[in-house]
Structure formats: structure tokens, C-alpha cells
Amino acid sequence: MLTRWTTESEKEQLLGLQTAEILDLNARKEFQRITELTSRMFMAPIAIITVLDEHRQWFKAPVGVDMDGSLRTDAFCDHTIRNEGIMVIPDTHLDSRFSENPLVTHKPNIRFYAGVPLIMESGHAIGSLCIIDTQPRTFSEEQGQQLQAMAAIVQAQLHYHHRIGKINEVTGLPNRTQLKLDLKSLCILAPGSARGLVLMEVLNHASLLEMSNALGLNYVEQLMRDIAKAVTDMTGPHATVYHVGLARFAWVISAGRQEDEEALVNQLLEYLQKPITSADLRFELQPRAGVVRFYLNQDEVDDVIRKAMVCVQQAGYNARSFHRYEENEDSLQQRSYRLLRDFGRALGNGQLRLVYQPKFDNHSFSCKGLEALIRWKHPQMGEIPPSEFIPLVEATPLIHSLTRFVIKTALAQVAAWKAEKLDLQVSINISPRNLDEVDFPDYLNAMCNQHGVPLENIVIECTESDVLTGHGTVQALQQIRKLGIKVALDDFGAAYSNLASLKNLPAEILKIDRSMVCDIDTNDRALSVLKSIMTMASDLGYRLVAEGVDSAEVFDLLVSLGFDEIQGYYFSRPIEASEIRKFVEERNRYANGK
Incomplete structure (x- = not known):
């Protein structure tokens, strides 16, 4: 797996590239000769060395195209650098990732693409050597090896020009x-x-x-x-x-x-x-x-x-x-890096799964709802706690892939349960970065329709602080509610908890954090605070859920206080999807017996 750029190292890499004049490849005749030779070798009308910065891809030493680049979001190169080797698209019209790409539907009308990432000595993939055709074509393994050999020549030249400067051009100090x-x-x-x-x-x-x-x-x-x-x-x-x-x-x-x-x-x-x-x-x-x-x-x-x-x-x-x-801090950081490096692979090879934590319905004494929770079993490191890997993933674009994996997996499971006459409401946690996606509400709607899951069977959970500080999140949640999907504010009380803002937040469920309920059986002040929150939330029309309930004493007290739902280890730990039917049926038989 190649080193992935975080936002900070991306900026550092950009300035490093500018300093080494790598973005000025057009001025170096040796690179133009390489792309011309590559074009002739593969009989490709277009050959380019591409270089990425934070927002764009730049076309350097191009053959057969008069464009200087494109937005990074449209760049085939942005996909290429995520591969360890060559990326080949025989026909872009048949590839859902690229069929609607502006570089396919408009100039330069890419129909065939083959590219090899260019790796700097630091391990960063800065761009690619690629060939393009306006017609679909096949690409043999031998041709792939030849293109990789040409990319190795480009890399050698890049390394040479990078090494040639040993003085910082701004300060004059050795670099x-x-x-x-x-x-x-x-x-x-x-x-x-x-x-x-x-x-x-x-x-x-x-x-x-x-x-x-x-x-x-x-x-x-x-x-x-x-x-x-x-x-x-x-x-x-x-x-x-x-x-x-x-x-x-x-x-x-x-x-x-x-x-x-x-x-x-x-x-x-x-x-x-x-x-x-x-x-x-x-x-x-x-x-x-x-x-x-x-x-x-x-x-x-x-x-x-x-x-x-x-x-x-x-x-x-x-x-x-x-x-x-300190060695121990370094070990932790190296572990974090390894987890982030391996997570992209985990998404596609079955290392991730969902477990489901049942919720106690205080009105029927039964179980009607679950929360979907992600789990990762690393092939060498074993079970990785979500509290360790989710913050790492959330700081990268991988969070979008993770959330979509959770949504698809949870909806498929809800659909399977419904087919077995098991009607359950499932809560799905999302990141504020998901809410910044323009099409996220539409994506949710489309996925529910695709799996045949009624919108009322889904609850979207996000933390209160995310809603208050995210850009565009309130509007996105309003759109989600209009669809008929319920919205829950998670971990209320864990952060600053702006009580006055409750009247404006687009949610109908309030999940009280375990820190607010864990000691209400022994702490009168904590109980008084909780009762005040309950009164306010009830007056505002919120459905109340207590989470992190681990003891019988706290559970019984919350039942008597009239919480709508209670969630925690006392009622049930998170369990595998295969065990849900048995748990729900046993619980509901017990509830009906009461």
C-alpha cells in the first residue's frame, strides 16, 4: 500500500515539489523525450506525465493533448496513485467510476487509460506516467511491464533532479x-x-x-x-x-x-x-x-x-x-500509521463486519431497535477497537468509503431480517464529513430503495458537536428528515452540550451519553441534572435514549424515570447479526409474558 497523503503532508509535498522545480517539467527536454517515446512505443495518441497538488492534476511533457491539467477530483491519476502497480481501464464507458467523468465525456475524451504511479524517495506518490486512447483497447501483461519500465525511467530522472539541490532556495541553508x-x-x-x-x-x-x-x-x-x-x-x-x-x-x-x-x-x-x-x-x-x-x-x-x-x-x-x-509514543504512532495503511485493504477483503447492540424499549419492554457498530479483525493484529481506528480513518477520505460500507451492509441485513418477518429499526452512525457530501441524503434514499428498506426503519446518528460545528450539516440533516429517516443526536452530555441549541437542531431523538447516567444511582446531583435534561428534551419533543447502561441499579432507575429506550451492556452487549433473531425473539416472548 502506498503512503496516503493526509491534508498536512499533501501541502508539504506540494511546496517540496515547487522548490525542486518538479512542476516545471516542460522545461526539461529529457521528460518530453520520454513521453514521446512512450507514445510511439504503445502507439498511443496521448502520453502524459501527471503531477498532483492539493486541488489539481497538472499535465507535464504532454504528447497529443493541449490541456495543462484538470481538477484533482476528475483525475484518473488520483486513482492510479492508490495502486501499488499499474492501473488499466480498457474501456472507460464500461467502468462506473469513470463513465461520467468530464475527461471522458469531454476533451480529451478518454476511452482507454493505463497509468503507473510515480513514487518519490519519501514514499509519496506524486503523480503518474500514463497513456491514453480515444478508443477502447486491450493491454497485455508484457505491455504493462514495459509501461512500468518507462515509469521507472521517469522516477529515476525525478530522483536525480530532486537530489541535485541540497540548498534551500529561500534561506540558503543546507536542506x-x-x-x-x-x-x-x-x-x-x-x-x-x-x-x-x-x-x-x-x-x-x-x-x-x-x-x-x-x-x-x-x-x-x-x-x-x-x-x-x-x-x-x-x-x-x-x-x-x-x-x-x-x-x-x-x-x-x-x-x-x-x-x-x-x-x-x-x-x-x-x-x-x-x-x-x-x-x-x-x-x-x-x-x-x-x-x-x-x-x-x-x-x-x-x-x-x-x-x-x-x-x-x-x-x-x-x-x-x-x-x-520517547520510544513508546513512537510505537503508538507507528501502529496508528500501520492501521491507516491497512484499512483501505480491510474495506475490500472481509476484515470488517457489523455487530448490533439491541435497545430496550421501555414502553413495550421488548427489543425493537438496534445500533449497527463496526468491527475490524486485522489478520495479524487481531481485533482493533473502533475507538482506535475510527478517529484515524475519519481524518482521511477513507471515512466516506467506511460510511458507505456500513450503510450498505446494515441495509442489506435489515432487508434480510424483514424477509424473515423480523421488523427492526437500525441506527447507523455517520461522520460530519459525510454530511458535507452534497449527494449524501440522495445516496441514503437510493440505498434504502435499492434494498427495499422503508425509510422509517433507519435512524442516522451524529454527535451534537458535529452538528453544531460542521459546515452544511444542519441543512443535510433537514433533508434527511424530510425523506422520513429519523435523526438522533448521539453522545449528548459528553462535550459542551449547548442546551439552548436543542430547539434548533434537526433531530427527534436525543441519546444521553453514559457519563450523564453512569452514577445517577449514587449521585443526587447527577440525577438532578439528568431529570432537568429529560424535562427540557421532553418539552421539545425529543425521544430519549440512555446509552452505556451497565448496571441493574441504573437500568431500573432509568426505567422508572420514563426513558423511551435504554442501551448498554446490562441489557445486551453488541452481538453478531446471526444471533439477533434468537435474542429478539427471546426478549419479546419475555415482554409479552409480562
């Missing part, structure tokens, strides 16, 4: 490439000696890009030059300072006492925390730094820059300006 070379040289000069690598980020990527948008690139570059001078002056003539990222600087120190190392770094941090004047403007920086101790051997040197980046990131997580590298 990350030079740092890597110098670390390898130190391994030869002083093998086995202890050193420390300091990495300092003076501005985070988001702030830097906002500044660039507001003031222009010239101001940002001048600020980087002034900061570089300040860091160089503070570290003294015996230290070599490297400009290793957008606003990141690094230098190597001798491994002395930790107290002395921290004193040196904190002195520089204190200096940079003061307002700095650059180009007649005053700026407030947000510097943070990390220190990694390492020994001068090849294995440790190869990994020390990555460890320093982990260190700086951890300083940000902890809201601190300084952090020292």
Missing part, C-alpha cells in the same frame, strides 16, 4: 538532503558516538499557509530568512543549521547532559516566542522543538529525522513547546 548526507558522513568520522538531533518548527503548516494566502509568498519567504538568521545566530558558529521543512530547522548536537540540552533549546524557544519583525511587520511565532538522542550507526541515522518529526508532533499534541523523544 534535508544535505542533513542526511552529513549524518552518513558522521557515521564514518565518529562511528558509534552519541549525538542529539534538535528539530524546531517555528510555525505550523496551517498558520504558514494562512499567512501566505493573506500576505503573499514574498512575505513568508522573508520571514523564513529572518528566522533562519535568528536560529543560526543563537546556535553559534560551530553548529550547522539545516532548513528541513516548510518552517522546520534542525541541527546536530553532542550528547551531553539532558539538562544542558534542554536549557539550550529552551533558550532559543524563549527567544522565538517573542514577537519578531520582518518586512516591517510583527509576527508571533508558535515554536516547538523535539530532541532525539541517537548513535552514529546507519540504522539509527536512517530513522532519526523521522523520530524528531514524531517528537515535534507530540509536543503539539501535549500543548508544550519542548518534547524529548
Whole structure:
């Protein structure tokens, strides 16, 4: 699986590409010769080297097309970089992913496509070498190998041009490439000696890009030059300072006492925390730094820059300006990366499944509803808690695929139960990012129709904070309610819980978080708060659901208070779909007996 871009690393990659002039491939005749040769080799009317940035794909050294690129959302290349090898589309008209693509229905009228991702030394896929035809065609395995060989030539040229510059063009300081070379040289000069690598980020990527948008690139570059001078002056003539990222600087120190190392770094941090004047403007920086101790051997040197980046990131997580590298934190981060890397594969090979947690209906004493919950059994790591992988996935475009997997799986199961005369309402959790999709309500409606599931059998759950802070989420939920699908506010009470906003939120079910109910049998204040919420919610017409109920005492108290539904381990743990019929029938027989 190729390294996937998060939004932050995408921006860093873009600026790195600009610095190395890779986006100016048209100026390099060797790349034009490669695409011309590729076009002739495969008798393809179009051959292109494509490069992606955050919003667009750019056509570089093109043959047979006079366009300079397209939106990234339309880019075949955006699909190609997600593959480990070649991607071939023999006939785009027969591929539902591309049949309505503007590049198919309009210029350049792509009918056949074959592309190979171009991988930088960092592991990032930056674009592709592709051939295009306006007619459908077949593509043999041998031809695929030949195209991959041509892509390898492009990559070699890209690597060469990337390596050729070892000086940051803005600050004039040696860059990350030079740092890597110098670390390898130190391994030869002083093998086995202890050193420390300091990495300092003076501005985070988001702030830097906002500044660039507001003031222009010239101001940002001048600020980087002034900061570089300040860091160089503070570290003294015996230290070599490297400009290793957008606003990141690094230098190597001798491994002395930790107290002395921290004193040196904190002195520089204190200096940079003061307002700095650059180009007649005053700026407030947000510097943070990390220190990694390492020994001068090849294995440790190869990994020390990555460890320093982990260190700086951890300083940000902890809201601190300084952090020292810790192995356990790094292990957790590497685990998170592996999970995110493997999740795309998990979506397609049966590692994911849904379990269902029954809800107790307080009016009939039966079970009429369930909540669909995702589970992941990793082939090597075993069961992965949703609390671990969902936040990772939610920060990437994979959340859209996950939500659609859950919707399709849950609806198919509801349809199967209905065919067995088992009528159940199922709640499905969604992300605020799903609500930002323009067609999400229509997608829900279409999926319900496709599976023959009545809309009233579905409840959409989203957290209150998501609704209040998401863009366009309220409007999307209103559309979902108009369809006849119920909307529930999940985890109410877990965050800031703006009570006044309840009158405006487009929901009819209020799910009270376990933190609000777990101790009501022993805490009078907690019980009073819950009763107040119940009164307010009832007056506003909400149906009340308590979740996370794990004890008989709390369960009985909630029943007496008149909650509409109760959900938690006391009533039932989440169970497999195959066990639902037995559970529901036994529960409902018991309820009817009462």
C-alpha cells in the first residue's frame, strides 16, 4: 500500500515539489523525450506525465493533448496513485467510476487509460506516467511491464533532479538532503558516538499557509530568512543549521547532559516566542522543538529525522513547546500509521463486519431497535477497537468509503431480517464529513430503495458537536428528515452540550451519553441534572435514549424515570447479526409474558 497523503503532508509535498522545480517539467527536454517515446512505443495518441497538488492534476511533457491539467477530483491519476502497480481501464464507458467523468465525456475524451504511479524517495506518490486512447483497447501483461519500465525511467530522472539541490532556495541553508548526507558522513568520522538531533518548527503548516494566502509568498519567504538568521545566530558558529521543512530547522548536537540540552533549546524557544519583525511587520511565532538522542550507526541515522518529526508532533499534541523523544509514543504512532495503511485493504477483503447492540424499549419492554457498530479483525493484529481506528480513518477520505460500507451492509441485513418477518429499526452512525457530501441524503434514499428498506426503519446518528460545528450539516440533516429517516443526536452530555441549541437542531431523538447516567444511582446531583435534561428534551419533543447502561441499579432507575429506550451492556452487549433473531425473539416472548 502506498503512503496516503493526509491534508498536512499533501501541502508539504506540494511546496517540496515547487522548490525542486518538479512542476516545471516542460522545461526539461529529457521528460518530453520520454513521453514521446512512450507514445510511439504503445502507439498511443496521448502520453502524459501527471503531477498532483492539493486541488489539481497538472499535465507535464504532454504528447497529443493541449490541456495543462484538470481538477484533482476528475483525475484518473488520483486513482492510479492508490495502486501499488499499474492501473488499466480498457474501456472507460464500461467502468462506473469513470463513465461520467468530464475527461471522458469531454476533451480529451478518454476511452482507454493505463497509468503507473510515480513514487518519490519519501514514499509519496506524486503523480503518474500514463497513456491514453480515444478508443477502447486491450493491454497485455508484457505491455504493462514495459509501461512500468518507462515509469521507472521517469522516477529515476525525478530522483536525480530532486537530489541535485541540497540548498534551500529561500534561506540558503543546507536542506534535508544535505542533513542526511552529513549524518552518513558522521557515521564514518565518529562511528558509534552519541549525538542529539534538535528539530524546531517555528510555525505550523496551517498558520504558514494562512499567512501566505493573506500576505503573499514574498512575505513568508522573508520571514523564513529572518528566522533562519535568528536560529543560526543563537546556535553559534560551530553548529550547522539545516532548513528541513516548510518552517522546520534542525541541527546536530553532542550528547551531553539532558539538562544542558534542554536549557539550550529552551533558550532559543524563549527567544522565538517573542514577537519578531520582518518586512516591517510583527509576527508571533508558535515554536516547538523535539530532541532525539541517537548513535552514529546507519540504522539509527536512517530513522532519526523521522523520530524528531514524531517528537515535534507530540509536543503539539501535549500543548508544550519542548518534547524529548520517547520510544513508546513512537510505537503508538507507528501502529496508528500501520492501521491507516491497512484499512483501505480491510474495506475490500472481509476484515470488517457489523455487530448490533439491541435497545430496550421501555414502553413495550421488548427489543425493537438496534445500533449497527463496526468491527475490524486485522489478520495479524487481531481485533482493533473502533475507538482506535475510527478517529484515524475519519481524518482521511477513507471515512466516506467506511460510511458507505456500513450503510450498505446494515441495509442489506435489515432487508434480510424483514424477509424473515423480523421488523427492526437500525441506527447507523455517520461522520460530519459525510454530511458535507452534497449527494449524501440522495445516496441514503437510493440505498434504502435499492434494498427495499422503508425509510422509517433507519435512524442516522451524529454527535451534537458535529452538528453544531460542521459546515452544511444542519441543512443535510433537514433533508434527511424530510425523506422520513429519523435523526438522533448521539453522545449528548459528553462535550459542551449547548442546551439552548436543542430547539434548533434537526433531530427527534436525543441519546444521553453514559457519563450523564453512569452514577445517577449514587449521585443526587447527577440525577438532578439528568431529570432537568429529560424535562427540557421532553418539552421539545425529543425521544430519549440512555446509552452505556451497565448496571441493574441504573437500568431500573432509568426505567422508572420514563426513558423511551435504554442501551448498554446490562441489557445486551453488541452481538453478531446471526444471533439477533434468537435474542429478539427471546426478549419479546419475555415482554409479552409480562
